[in-house]
Amino acid sequence: MNSPLGDGAPPAPSGTADRIDTRFAGVAARAAARTAACDADGTLTYGELDRLADEIAHHLDDRTGPGRLVALRAARSRYAPGAVLGILRSGAAYLPVDPNYPQARQEYLLGDSGTELVLSDSGLLADETPIAEVGPFVLASRSTSRADGSAAPQLPADTAYVIYTSGSTGNPKGCMVGHAQVLALMDAAVPLLGTGADDVWTLFHSLSFDFSVWELWGPLLYGGRLVVVDREAATDPLEFARLLAARNVTVLNQVPSAFGNLVAEAVAEQVRLPDLRRVVFGGEALVPADVQRWWAAGIAPDALLVNMYGITETTVHVTYCPLTPETLAGAVPGRTPIGRPLPHLTVTLRDAEGRPVPAGEPGEMCVGGTGVSHGYLERPDLTAARFVDAGDGSGRYYRSGDWAVADGEGLLHYAGRQDGQVKLRGFRIELGEIESALRALPGVSGAACLVTLDGHGDQALTAYVVADPGTVRAAAVRTALAERLPGHMVPQHVRHLDRLPVTPHGKLDRAALAA
Template identity: 50%
Template sequence: MQSVPSTVHERFADVALRRPEAPALIDEDGPVTYAELQAAGSRLARALVSLCTDDDRLIAARLGRSRSAPVGFLGILGSGRGYLPIDPDYPPARRSFLLDDSGTRLVVTDGALEPDETLVAKVDSLSIAVRGTGSVQSWQDVPAGTAYVIYTSGSTGAPKGCVVGHDQVLALLDACAEEFAFRPADVWTVFHSFSFDFSVWELWGALLNGSTAVLVPQQVARDPDAFVRLLTAHQVTVVSQTPSMFGFLVGRLRRDSRSLPHLRYAVLGGEAVNLQDALVWLEGDMAPNALLVNMYGITETTVHVTYGVLDAHICRSPELKHTPIGRPLRHLEVSLRDSAGQPVADGTPGEIWVAGSGVASGYLGRPELTQQRFVTDSAEDVPERYYRSGDWAIRQADGTLYYIGRVDGQVKLRGHRIELGEVEAALTSLVGVRGVACALKVNQAGQHILVAYLVTGPDADLDPGRIRAHLGDRLPAHLRPHQFKRVTSLPVTANGKLDRAALPALPGLDWPTSSVRI
């Protein structure tokens, strides 16, 4: 009996062998066949093998939304290393932090080199560079079998790298094969940044099922009209969206009385679903042949944890108080726990603990944090390694899970997980800022936005324009607040902790500068 490929790139090679002339992906330059993609990845892999040392277990991939990205990922994986995706649109300080923190020495890029990088090889349109400041300080934390490291927002002010293996990615896709009827004829969109783990599902879900991946240019992803045209032109059958972006898509289809008859699956994830948007989608027959699927997930448990189909009956239920997220995928177990770590009964809120073959190895170079969040527990009789999510949920007697919210200061906005502490740390570094807190609020359009509340000195030379410029050099766009509000002080609870719930009611002060640049 032939063995099943045990790595992402080996499984891709198996698909390419069976479907060499089929279109693997489509970008702005046209289609690329499976054979062409496999050949390009192999050329890069051979070059990387000749340049790597035994300590190079992770290679940075600073690649845009084009064919260069999957070629780069396949080449890095084929060389026996894991890839670190770095969005080239991130601010320079963020890009540098990811490289320095991970200790990566080699960089594969389709763009310009950084000042501390030296070109060592060219493979087709890709450059391989060595970093003058690179080290392998964290290589011990990159175990054999690592597929990628994706950085998530950090509560201490610094992002943290989550180490995910081939086994975890394949376990996710194999589990989803039981819930979805994917087929080679499917056309998927790859809508999200490769530094956001939703893209792992989009890209490898398409390629390892023998389907076609349409790489959505960033300018199209930001334009609902252009995105609808892309969905129609390529007759897309599988689309993945955060609920925020899904709302824009629903609004545009509703305005133009259009539908997507070719669509088979619309997958939502990354944040709580707006059930009104889901209801408009369903009752408006915007995708009459598609299932609307809500999938709760976490980077540390490899993209998706649960699967639940949304229908009009569910969305209209008068008893519905929280977001339905379905049931765990077959390779995972969800246990709801109280503050003492003990399992709670059905109908009682508890923190989501996740165990199973999708749980990541841990955090890169952060053993103490790994120990805190990845725990071994036998409260349910069998010792299991769990990831403590910090998310609060409730399970009904029929096994359906409902998402309630965050336990701590972490929020999700437009699909991105944001540790408010990271944003607050960047704002605290501003001269003249004496106190800062961030919180989500709903604006007049019904959308969630991130607001920063700042206590500043009377002589502080600050205004929203200067603050935005400061953050633009330090944080990626999804971490930057939409509004800045100057306040006299920050509210606290009776036990002296920040009262985030009281922030929106605070009266605002004028900014002290004479020329306020909004």
């Protein structure tokens, strides 16, 4: 779209490396008076955000540098982007530590990473000693005594951030992502969306969730405006819908669980979002029924909805798939369309031995290209197992553990986790297939399914539905599913909820359901 800042990604200032912070500095120099970020309490211009970043970088001088980490414990406010930029401008990488995490979780992230410095607007932990105040933030030092007595790690010099992802069998692991990988994403994906300086984005997700990386730099590297959504609004779908309307938001990024809650409230309250131009999905498998409800209600008639499958280890987004009624009509239950790889990435589908699978056969998504991250912090064995050399000169690829199928035109369809099946009474069951059938029932606006234990300690399938219990009765749900699914896939229990619980990242909180 037309932009007073020019088309395409802003170039790095002459004589500097192409980094996130230097690209932002170029935008700020040309558009100092434009509004960069706002929250419920005020706004910051590009010039003001740039000066905050400079001030933070100044206080970090001689205390950190390339290859080192600074923890960022920041609330969702208009100042948070300045804190990220200040850490990057010092040469260091940032480690987001969500202030809403339990203290034990925060201490684990800090201890495992060996972080020596913390920038916080949300209080300090007992072993953190204040050094300086800068804007709303306190810079503090902390003890680096690690459980194994080792020194703080040295990261690749290009590292921009380390985000911890959950481990399937143990503790969280830190993924190291570089400036070049983030900028490769932006250079590839932003032109496909057609967004620019006239657009208004939301920062909806926690900085500890890598979707926030996309939400930050999609507007701020292109002269756009960022609306920072506080925690209260992010967890209240109706308040969030009203915020989108009041702030004239044009680009919305959502995980499907949160989007489903938003659709339910927007439909019920007849909210309209005429300014919205793009809705980007990521972080979870798409829920086609919610997209269809959105279209049917006419909530945002001019908005293009785009499904962008992604992985933290390959820098946020991997594929791009504009959604149409025809696209969804052809989707098989349990398999949602995710489209084609972004221009800077490749995706091959491989079997358990790493061999490409024939067309039409399911395979593990293996992602190569300039978005593949540096690997896991101080986990060389795990890095070697998941980041694999292709052996043909094309470089490394990341084994995602996600399954997909390519159709006759080469479009990818997500088919679930490699480990997404459960085994119950001798049958292998894909929970996603049951959830898809639940969502297709009249009156059901949200659904999930888990394997639970009954009072005798026996395993059972439990369905959770967002529906009126007076009109969508449990017995009727089971009867309807029995018409579509084999008997071993019909849930023994059906529980009604007002809303599906989501994590601070906006994903479906399966642990809360299980509890």
